[in-house]
Amino acid sequence: MLGSTSLRDLAAASGIAPGAPLALAWVDAKGQVAEHASGTWPNGHPVTPRDRFYAASLAKQVTGAAAALLVRDGQLDPDAPIARYLDELPAWGREITARHLAHHAAGLPEVGIAEAAVQGNWTEDAVRAYLAGLEALPHAPGTAYSYANLGYILLARLVNTISGRGFAEFVADRLDLPDGMGFTNRIAEFPQSASLGPRLPLTTGDGGLWTTAGAFAHWLAAQNADRQRLASLVTEPAQLIDGTPVPYGWGLGLRSFRDKPLFIHGGEWPGAVAKAVRCPSLGIAVVALASGPPIEAVSALVDTVLGQLADAA
Numbered sequence: 001m002l003g004s005t006s007l008r009d010l011a012a013a014s015g016i017a018p019g020a021p022l023a024l025a026w027v028d029a030k031g032q033v034a035e036h037a038s039g040t041w042p043n044g045h046p047v048t049p050r051d052r053f054y055a056a057s058l059a060k061q062v063t064g065a066a067a068a069l070l071v072r073d074g075q076l077d078p079d080a081p082i083a084r085y086l087d088e089l090p091a092w093g094r095e096i097t098a099r100h101l102a103h104h105a106a107g108l109p110e111v112g113i114a115e116a117a118v119q120g121n122w123t124e125d126a127v128r129a130y131l132a133g134l135e136a137l138p139h140a141p142g143t144a145y146s147y148a149n150l151g152y153i154l155l156a157r158l159v160n161t162i163s164g165r166g167f168a169e170f171v172a173d174r175l176d177l178p179d180g181m182g183f184t185n186r187i188a189e190f191p192q193s194a195s196l197g198p199r200l201p202l203t204t205g206d207g208g209l210w211t212t213a214g215a216f217a218h219w220l221a222a223q224n225a226d227r228q229r230l231a232s233l234v235t236e237p238a239q240l241i242d243g244t245p246v247p248y249g250w251g252l253g254l255r256s257f258r259d260k261p262l263f264i265h266g267g268e269w270p271g272a273v274a275k276a277v278r279c280p281s282l283g284i285a286v287v288a289l290a291s292g293p294p295i296e297a298v299s300a301l302v303d304t305v306l307g308q309l310a311d312a313a
Helices: 004-014 056-072 098-102 113-117 124-132 149-163 167-174 191-195 213-224 295-312
Strands: 022-027 033-038 181-183 209-211 253-257 260-269 272-279 284-290
Touching: 004 022, 004 033, 004 295, 022 213, 022 295, 033 213, 056 098, 056 149, 056 167, 056 209, 056 213, 056 260, 056 272, 098 149, 113 124, 113 149, 124 149, 149 167, 167 181, 181 213, 209 213, 213 272, 213 284, 260 295, 272 295, 284 295
Parallel strands: none
Antiparallel strands: 022 033, 022 284, 181 209, 253 260, 260 272, 272 284
C-alpha cells in the first residue's frame, strides 16, 4: 500500500509544488480505496480528505453514464435526433443524436470557442442563449471529432427532460453516487471556490461535479465492476462517417495500459485540475484533484501511482 510520505515525494517529483491543494485516491487490485490529502487552502485551512474539489470534465463520465442508463432502459434512442426530446434548439437539433453528443462528433463548436463568446459566468442560461443564436454547426454531424463542452450540457438536458427529474437528483439516485460526490452550483461553501477566479463554472453535464477524491475513487471502483451494466455502451468507441475511429466513449477516453483497456479523462478550469484513470482488467484506478499545479504534473503523478498499483497487482 502506498503511504503518505512516499506520496508527498511522488507529488514533488511530478512537479506539484509543496503546499498546493491536492487530493489523491486510488483503488488497489483488492478493491480497497485509500486517500491522501495535502496542502493549504487560500483561507489558511489545511486540505483534508473530506474536502470537495471541482472535478471539471471528470463530470462527463457521470453524464455519459446517466444518458447510457436511459438508453439501456429504452427511454432514450441514441440514434434519434435530439430535437425529439429538446424542442428549444435551432434546426440543427434535427441533425444530431445523443450518440453524436457522447462521442464529441455532433459538429458543435469545440471547447474554448463557446466559452470565449459567453461573457461572465459559464451558466446554463448563458449557454442556452448561445445555442439559440447558433444558426449553423461548424461541422456536419458525424464528420469530425470536435471536443465540445456544449455536447455534454445537452446530454444532461436530455437526461433531465426524459427522466422528468433534476439532473443532480437523477444521478445521485439512479447511479448511486457515493457520499461526498454530486452536482451542484452552490459552491460558496467549498474552499476551492475562492481559487476559481472571477468567472465561475456553473453548468451541469460538462462540469458541475464537486467531489472528494475518495468518493470519486469509489465511483471508479463501481465502474470497474460494471455495477450498472453500462460498460458495453460507455466504453464503445466512435466511428465517423468516413470510417475514421474516434477513441472516445461516453465521457471516457479509450486508451491502453500494458496491453489492457484503460479509461481516462482529465479536466481543467482556472484554479482546478483533475485526472482519473481506471483499468478494469487489473481492478485498479487512480484519481487526483488539485488547485494550482499544471495538468501535466497531475497527470504524471496519476501515471506513477497507476504503475505502482499495477506492479503490486
